[in-house]
Amino acid sequence: MxxxxxxxxxxxxxxxxxxxxxxxxxxxxxxxxAPSMEVLGEAIQRSGTALVTVALRRVLPGxxxxxxxxxQRTGVQVLPNTAGCFTARDAVLTAKACREAFExxxxxxxxxxxxxxxxxxxxxxxxxxxxxxxxxxxxFPYTSDDPVLARRLAEVGCVAVMPLGAPxxxxxxxxxxxxxxxxxxxxxxxxxxxxxxxxxxxAALAMELGCDAVLVASAVTKARDPxxxxxxxxxxxxxxxxxxxxxxxxxxxxxxxxxxAMGLAEL
Amino acid sequence: MxxxxxxxxxxxxxxxxxxxxxxxxxxxxxxxxxxxVNSEVLTRAEWATRKVAEGDRVExxxxxxxxx
Numbered sequence: 001m002x003x004x005x006x007x008x009x010x011x012x013x014x015x016x017x018x019x020x021x022x023x024x025x026x027x028x029x030x031x032x033x034a035p036s037m038e039v040l041g042e043a044i045q046r047s048g049t050a051l052v053t054v055a056l057r058r059v060l061p062g063x064x065x066x067x068x069x070x071x072q073r074t075g076v077q078v079l080p081n082t083a084g085c086f087t088a089r090d091a092v093l094t095a096k097a098c099r100e101a102f103e104x105x106x107x108x109x110x111x112x113x114x115x116x117x118x119x120x121x122x123x124x125x126x127x128x129x130x131x132x133x134x135x136x137x138x139x140f141p142y143t144s145d146d147p148v149l150a151r152r153l154a155e156v157g158c159v160a161v162m163p164l165g166a167p168x169x170x171x172x173x174x175x176x177x178x179x180x181x182x183x184x185x186x187x188x189x190x191x192x193x194x195x196x197x198x199x200x201x202x203a204a205l206a207m208e209l210g211c212d213a214v215l216v217a218s219a220v221t222k223a224r225d226p227x228x229x230x231x232x233x234x235x236x237x238x239x240x241x242x243x244x245x246x247x248x249x250x251x252x253x254x255x256x257x258x259x260x261a262m263g264l265a266e267l
Numbered sequence: 268m269x270x271x272x273x274x275x276x277x278x279x280x281x282x283x284x285x286x287x288x289x290x291x292x293x294x295x296x297x298x299x300x301x302x303x304v305n306s307e308v309l310t311r312a313e314w315a316t317r318k319v320a321e322g323d324r325v326e327x328x329x330x331x332x333x334x335x
Contacts, residue, residue, distance in 0.1 A: 029334070030334020031332040031333060031334055032332050033332070034332060052334070054299075054330050054332065054333055055331045055332065055334070056328040056331065056333075057328060057331035057333075058275070058326065059274065059294045059300065059328065061293060066299055066329065066330050067299075068299045078330075083333045083334070093303065093306060093308060097302075097303055097308045097326075097328055100302075100310060101299050101300055101301035101328065101330060102330070108334075215334070217334040
């Protein structure tokens with residue numbers, strides 16, 4: 001793994017475990033939206049990620065060079081997704097195709113309800129998750145920020161839950177941090193924030209709320225300078241994680257002096 | 268010749284074409300490729316022996332950029 005953070009002892013040792021594997025970075029990069037493979041390669045490198053998502057689409061005759069070349073060159077592991085599926089049936093078929101194409105049983109399960117919101121369809125999602133677990137897949141479901149649905153997905157045997165912060169590509173950040181905190185508390189699996197991140201502070205907040213990792217795609221690939229944003233996200237994830245472990249002070253309505261009043265001069 | 272649908276387009280193939288041959292023709296490099304015939308995903312091991320039949324709907328898919 002080529003990473004800007006390797007020299008940083010605070011983060012280098014801070015891997016997380018999912019499906020029995022140690023993942024070397026808490027930042028997962030989605031590859032959608034990058035303007036070129038060169039830009040994508042730079043973003044992957046500067047993000048320090050160890051895991052990137054890829055999709056499956058119809059072969060276009062005459063198109064050479066693929067996202068897999070970039071993954072291989074940068075030494076990252078691939079997490080295939082079922083992007084674009086609206087039904088459990090299509091998602092299960094796509095996951096099976098991913099397993100053949102990428103020779104991995106890991107799948108990021110996306111079953112969306114409609115094109116406008118790209119929100120997960122809870123019923124189809126849970127159905128697909130259950131079927132795929134039964135077929136031996138390690139399922140990473142893209143889910144809403146509903147704690148009950150997250151719990152159900154954990155119960156059917158998913159290996160992580162991936163709640164959204166806001167709709168895909170919206171860049172709106174984390175709209176319901178309280179739900180995320182509840183998911184964190186109620187689900188023992190890794191919680192990976194997926195979708196909605198707009199900028200580095202959103203990623204830091206996700207980690208401060210106790211997420212194990214953050215997935216970012218558009219916020220990096222569609223930034224004016226994707227490489228620089230990728231590096232910013234890496235720092236944000238590290239900072240947020242450290243802050244979460246350090247323990248923040250409680251919020252108060254009124255001030256609390258940090259300087260003692262003892263020994264204050266009477267002038 | 269047999270008439271099939273490949274990635275949504277009508278196509279005529281020689282009668283004895285295997286899935287492996289179709290993949291080689293369409294995709295070249297088979298890395299990151301998956302094939303489904305009539306909504307059934309084939310394992311890679313099946314490609315060499317499975318012949319494309321009249322009326323088959325074949326999807327030949329490859330790794331693409333994707334992710335939220």
